[in-house]
Amino acid sequence: MRIIKSSQITKAVERLCAEANYNLPHDVLNAVKKSAAKEKGVAKNILTEIIENAKVASKENIPLCQDTGTANFFINLGSSVKISGADIYKAVNDGVGNSYKKNYLRKSIVSDPLTRKNTCNNTPANIYINIVSGDKIEITFLPKGGGSENASALKMLAPSAGWQGAKDFILSAIKEKGANACPPLIIGVGIGGDFASVGKLAKESLLRKIGSKNKTAFYAKKEKELLEEINNLNIGPMGLGGQATALAVFISVKPCHIASFPVAVSIQCHSNRRKTVLI
Amino acid sequence: MKITKDELIKNINNVQAGDKIYLSGVIYTARDAAHKRIVAALNSGGETPFELNGAAIYYCGPSPARPGSVIGACGPTTSARMDAFTPRILAEGVKILIGKGARSKEVAEAIKKNKAVYLIATGGVAALLSKTVKKANLAAFKDLGPEAVYKLEVENMPLTVAVDANGKNIFNR
Numbered sequence: 001m002r003i004i005k006s007s008q009i010t011k012a013v014e015r016l017c018a019e020a021n022y023n024l025p026h027d028v029l030n031a032v033k034k035s036a037a038k039e040k041g042v043a044k045n046i047l048t049e050i051i052e053n054a055k056v057a058s059k060e061n062i063p064l065c066q067d068t069g070t071a072n073f074f075i076n077l078g079s080s081v082k083i084s085g086a087d088i089y090k091a092v093n094d095g096v097g098n099s100y101k102k103n104y105l106r107k108s109i110v111s112d113p114l115t116r117k118n119t120c121n122n123t124p125a126n127i128y129i130n131i132v133s134g135d136k137i138e139i140t141f142l143p144k145g146g147g148s149e150n151a152s153a154l155k156m157l158a159p160s161a162g163w164q165g166a167k168d169f170i171l172s173a174i175k176e177k178g179a180n181a182c183p184p185l186i187i188g189v190g191i192g193g194d195f196a197s198v199g200k201l202a203k204e205s206l207l208r209k210i211g212s213k214n215k216t217a218f219y220a221k222k223e224k225e226l227l228e229e230i231n232n233l234n235i236g237p238m239g240l241g242g243q244a245t246a247l248a249v250f251i252s253v254k255p256c257h258i259a260s261f262p263v264a265v266s267i268q269c270h271s272n273r274r275k276t277v278l279i
Numbered sequence: 280m281k282i283t284k285d286e287l288i289k290n291i292n293n294v295q296a297g298d299k300i301y302l303s304g305v306i307y308t309a310r311d312a313a314h315k316r317i318v319a320a321l322n323s324g325g326e327t328p329f330e331l332n333g334a335a336i337y338y339c340g341p342s343p344a345r346p347g348s349v350i351g352a353c354g355p356t357t358s359a360r361m362d363a364f365t366p367r368i369l370a371e372g373v374k375i376l377i378g379k380g381a382r383s384k385e386v387a388e389a390i391k392k393n394k395a396v397y398l399i400a401t402g403g404v405a406a407l408l409s410k411t412v413k414k415a416n417l418a419a420f421k422d423l424g425p426e427a428v429y430k431l432e433v434e435n436m437p438l439t440v441a442v443d444a445n446g447k448n449i450f451n452r
Contacts, residue, residue: 042439046401049437053404062406063352066342104351106342106425116312118424147357147379147402179450180357180380182402234452238401239380240439241452271403 006085013095043242069143071125097121151177179239182269192254202266205250328419332372354405391446
């Protein structure tokens with residue numbers, strides 16, 4: 001059993017929140033650069049602004065986007081780890097509260113959807129914990145803005161709908177709201193599980209690196225097909241037309257009930273900020 | 280085209296959907312909660328936080344400014360969320376709306392009817408846009424935190440005309 005102090009987790013989370021919000025991951029930046037080389041006119045200008053923005057943000061420690069997001073954490077917790085001090089949820093939330101205050105990040109969480117009072121420290125975070133073997137904790141932070149989150153969608157399809165049904169649903173969600181979600185987008189798709197788990201599955205897909213292929217050839221082909229069809233919608237950067245509507249499509253799949261066929265699409269903006277730390 | 284806010288309002292028919300402009304002058308931030316309060320004030324005969332007639336409204340909730348900085352990151356938020364309030368705001372004489380993304384048919388019609396314009400900034404380039412803000416002062420609704428109303432003085436803010444005063448809309452392709 002390895003003992004890890006909760007204060008170590010809090011400190012690591014503090015750093016993650018700041019660094020992820022100031023720096024666009026290399027894979028995302030490279031994908032934007034590749035798209036910029038292919039586009040022309042307004043689409044190219046927007047992609048160039050995105051590249052320029054990433055430079056200014058990291059150089060001057062200014063958030064890439066004013067919407068520094070809901071704080072999402074995907075944690076792989078080793079079963080041979082014992083956390084001393086506070087529990088892991090408090091440790092993470094303390095790190096978020098400290099960091100959002102200290103590092104000039106926007107506090108965007110209200111305590112109740114109807115009364116809408118700001119919690120003033122961006123907590124509570126969404127914390128998803130997987131227990132894995134080993135004696136380490138791997139924490140990945142994904143701040144996600146409200147604009148792109150609002151464009152996300154979930155549907156319980158009939159099993160007979162098949163791949164075509166899933167694809168039609170995903171494309172209609174992107175057609176309807178994609179222009180408002182700051183394209184070029186990154187699309188996380190969850191298929192299977194149940195109503196509660198399919199949304200998480202879709203969101204978790206956004207952690208994959210752009211350029212990576214699905215582990216199965218079947219779904220790698222589906223990802224390619226979806227990306228092509230999305231980019232043929234001519235939504236383009238900021239919805240003003242062009243090929244670069246999405247930079248990547250990532251599909252994750254889970255077993256499900258014989259009666260069910262849950263599909264969720266987690267739409268992410270071009271500012272796909274994420275960072276991982278291993279303790 | 281470089282243009283001040285006052286020149287743009289004076290010659291509102293001179294810009295067309297699709298035009299790129301660099302805007303200078305005073306604009307006010309207001310997003311969801313601020314819009315709700317402004318419209319509630321209008322409906323009850325109360326005071327609005329700034330003179331709406333001839334105003335430019337920017338749908339933006341900036342991140343906090345570092346000491347020594349004028350403002351934090353300050354890109355546009357999704358305009359469509361303000362659609363329910365916008366025809367009422369335009370009827371009060373607001374001439375310039377700034378945000379990102381498409382608007383409803385009703386809003387596009389109200390823009391044409393009131394001879395206003397809807398401009399868009401690139402979403403998510405908030406660090407870059409912060410460099411165009413020369414002054415920022417809290418104007419109202421401090422209790423709303425990131426949704427408070429700020430009076431901004433911008434210089435050469437890069438924008439695109441999305442819906443012009445004749446109702447031409449670049450999202451209708």
